[in-house]
Amino acid sequence: MKIILGISAFYHDSAATILIDGKIIAAAQEERFTRKKHDSSYPFNAIEFVLDFAKIKLCDVDQIIFFEKPFLKFERLLETYVAFAPRGFKSFCMAMPVWLKDKLFQKKMLFNELKRHDNNFNEIKKIYFSDHHLSHAASAFFPSPFEDAVVLTADGVGEWATTTVAIGKGNKLEIKKEIHFPHSLGLLYSAFTYYTGFKVNSGEYKLMGLAPYGKPIFEGKIKNKLIDIKEDGSFHLDQSYFNYATGLTMINKKFENLFGQKVRNPKNEKITQFHMDIAASIQKVTEDIMIKIAKSLKEEFNISNLCLAGGVALNCVANGKILNEKIFDNIWVQPAAGDAGGSLGAALALWHIEQNNPRKIYNEDSMQGSYLGPEYLQKEIEEQLDAAGAKYEIFKDEELLDKTATDIANEEAIGWFQGRMEFGPRALGGRSILGDPRSEKMQKNLNLKVKFRESFRPFAPSILREDLSEWFDLNVDSPYMLLVSNISKDKAIEMTEDQKNTFGIDKLNIKRSEIPAVTHVDYSARIQTVNKKTNEKYFRLIEKFKEKTNCPVLINTSFNVRGEPIVNTPLDAFNCFMGTDLDKLVIGNCYLDKTNQNQFLQKDYKNKFELD
Template sequence: MSIILGISAFYHDSAACLLVDGKIIASVEEERFNRVKHSAEFPIQAIRYCLGVMNLCIDDLDAVVFYEKPFLKFERLLQTYYSFAPKGLISFLKAIPIWLDEKLFIKQKIKDGLSEIGPYNRKTLKLLFSEHHLSHAASAFYPSKFTEAAILTVDGVGEWATASIAHAQDEQITIVKEMAFPHSVGLLYSAFTYYLGFTVNSGEYKVMGLAPFGDKTSDETLTYIEKIKSQLVTIHEDGSIRLNQAYFGYATGLKMANEKKWEHLFGIPKRKRESELYQHHCNLALAAQLVLEEIVLKMAREAKRVTNSSNLCLAGGVALNCVANTKIREAGIFDNIFVQPAAGDAGGAIGAAFAVYHLYYGHKRTIEEKQHHVYLGPEIDEKDIINLNRRFNTNYSKFDSYRDLSRIVAKLICEGNVIGWFQGRMEIGPRALGNRSILADPTNPKIQELINTKIKRRESFRPFAPVITLKQAKEYFDIVGDSPYMLYTAKIKERYRKPLAENFSKLTISEKLAFIKSDFPAVTHVDYSCRVQTVSEDFNPKFFQLLLDVKEQNGHPLLLNTSFNVRGEPIVNTPEQAYTCFIRSGMDVLVIQNYLYYKDEQDDIVNKLSIDFELD
């Protein structure tokens, strides 16, 4: 038996992965335990969980592998400061002590972290390091169904590489081309994230969500695009880029962008966090998104050219940009595409483990290692639910039959209730895919604003995703293939759309949000796009059955699905966290496994419902 522990840590989205004989047994982000979103801490609790799934200790492991090589990263830091000297001296003086104390001696920090999990033999521990972009590439290829593929990885920066094209065959991965720091597509997009007033390394998806509010035909948007491509970035035909470092501060400074130069270039100041959004912000977000799509599409074409493969694997933080992913798929460059659902640094733990398993130990690939699902995190324990009920004196109904529960929940949803849905093992990656979700009726025109303001407590412009049965997805959306991990977008079918006002592009953001755009307004973005999740029976049987029961109620196997958390917090991990979130928010009903919870002691929903069917 080969047992490997993969780790990512010390930057953002720390995580652990347990790989046994080439199969992912468990994988989870540290943030789910320490409740710090995008946590960079050493993943002690994530590792403890992964080992606990098989009742293992550190000494049972054949190897522990870290997802990048710190000495190469340190080399990049020193060389960058040397190249830009004397610029960046303040940043250098702040960064070097941190590197000397924390990052350069990562081997010792990892060993110390492991010792907090339990005693082990330090002399026999095999501690290995994989390169950052190799970890990304491995996370995308080895769990895929392909025996041969092109691999495109795009993110901010690893050690030196910011993007790579690789060719994989059977167990081997060969890096064909790399783009090096400081020229980075991910950092370019993050600079816009920063300038638009969002948080770097976590707010990039907000830029993607804001972009559809921009006007593609406006002179302002077109001017922004022209200025980006003429002043900020030079885009080559193979997708490689060169960034004009005079406009950026990430290489040696403490800020992503030179604010004075950006303000002079675009004619608008940096947006203050939480301040009002105006049309010029939307247009700038759209310009950034369109430039990103152009670059990534060129990269994909180059990956096809240099590998001549029919298959593509995608990973790296930029692979979470579902709009860009959709552009690649709709372009028809490749016959098949697999995007690692944990495409960011959390997935680096998965890739590092796979890289060592195949490239270091030389094991052959097997069908067992394919990533059939993403439900790799902690599972619910019945005793935790019992303890929850005792501690909080909860009001609940327990169901012996899941089908009875599913039919009740479907009816509640169709009557306008918002449901907290907590089932089975937790998802790996940033998307809630039916086990830690908030669910609602997408036909309700008031639901989007309700969930954004009273439950999620987040910006009103952010859209929600529809989840639908795989077989019926094409009846509702112009979708090319399946989308189990919510990593593609699709326009809603013409027959479900509502005509937009003639002056729609001139409306304010709030007016655009209030405008009913389809028969499913809660999940239809302002450009008719939807970030679709498709569900098959074998992917998630319980979630699939709920969709069928919703269809019995209103004729549509379709729900609004968003992550079970409130703004600023990670997705809930335990029944107690789920219940606390439920009580403190505007959710109407909570479901944990086969328990259905309601808030008011007198509000026994099950008994009050006018049920149109007999319970089993």
């Protein structure tokens, strides 16, 4: 038996993964345990969990691999500061002490941290380092259902690379070409995230959600001034508009002058049509680049499968556009496409590439629905709920599913906590908030009363796989909510001329389909297909809802409030339930009604977490 522990940490979304003989056993992000969103610290709790789940001690682990190479990253920082000198001296002075004290001697630091898990661990030579983008590429290719594939990774920056192309065949994976820092599609998108007043490294999906409210009127300006895009999709950014290479902000005055407005201050400035148009413009440019790259890769390598990872692969709208263009026959996106997935990719790269172990290919994929986190027994759930003072009833599965489906059909908001927690940023029916997609008021209510977030943010539909093509213009699996497609024509409601002329956020209140709560303003939806094999209880709940309503779709959003990581434990779930306007909580076989709870247990949840 060969055990590998993969670790990603110290930038954002720290995580840990355990492989046993190449099989993914467990994986989780540190944020879920510490309750600190995008936690970048050493993933002590995540490592404790994966070891515990695999029932092993750290000294039983054969190899430990970190997802990137600190020396190469340090070299990039030094060379960047030298190249841009004297610009950036201030951030150089801030960065260097941290590097010289901690990051440069990461092997020793990791060794010291690892000893905290197991005093008997004393073999520093068990620690290895992978390359950042190789970790991403391995996380995309090795779990995929393909024998061979083109693997495209794009994010902010790893050591030097920001975009890479690799070719995977069997158990081999080789990076063929790269685009290097400071030219980065991820950082370009983040620059606009920053400009519109959202948080870099977490607000990018807000920018994507805002885009359909605007028109891409600044597309020409971006392409003419900020980025030079070649025919094959490779690109070059004009650094005179940006500050991220050396400064403490993403953009500079020249960038602001180009678009005619200062950076939006989220504390006191509302989102306007200008910000919606900016969002639409950068989204369109991103899609164009991704499509150009995909087309040139298909032409060059003539392989029919595409795998995607890196933060940019979480841009499910761009993924949907690549699929629509029918460039590749099949597309597979790693559900933990960001840095958390680097812990998984590094471990898989070590197992397959370095150690030449054969690869087993599964029909769907080898991610097990991405349900790789902690699970709680009924007894543990009851203990945690009792300790919290919760009032609950216990029902057998059939009655529990029937009651929950009835509640959803009555437009109630349900906290749903079942089975293993998801790995990656999306709730997939393990730690979800559920609602009725047919309700016209559900999107607004969930956003404002439960999630405490901006009303424009769209919700995803979970749909039974066999009903997919009847409701959406899509007929491929989308188990990880990483493909966007349009609602079927016969389910859509045509807008009147007056409605077409509405602007911005007013578009939100127009009913566009039979399932308005999950239909975005451009008739699109971020789809999750649900399959009986990977999540039977969730599948049966949607089936039960379909029996009652003739609708095989539920609203599925992550079980948390804005700025909070997805809930991990039964206690986290109860606290979130008591701090929001959720009506019911269904956790294991326990059923909690808000009206039966002790009102003194209510939480002030709205101000508990720092806004993202």
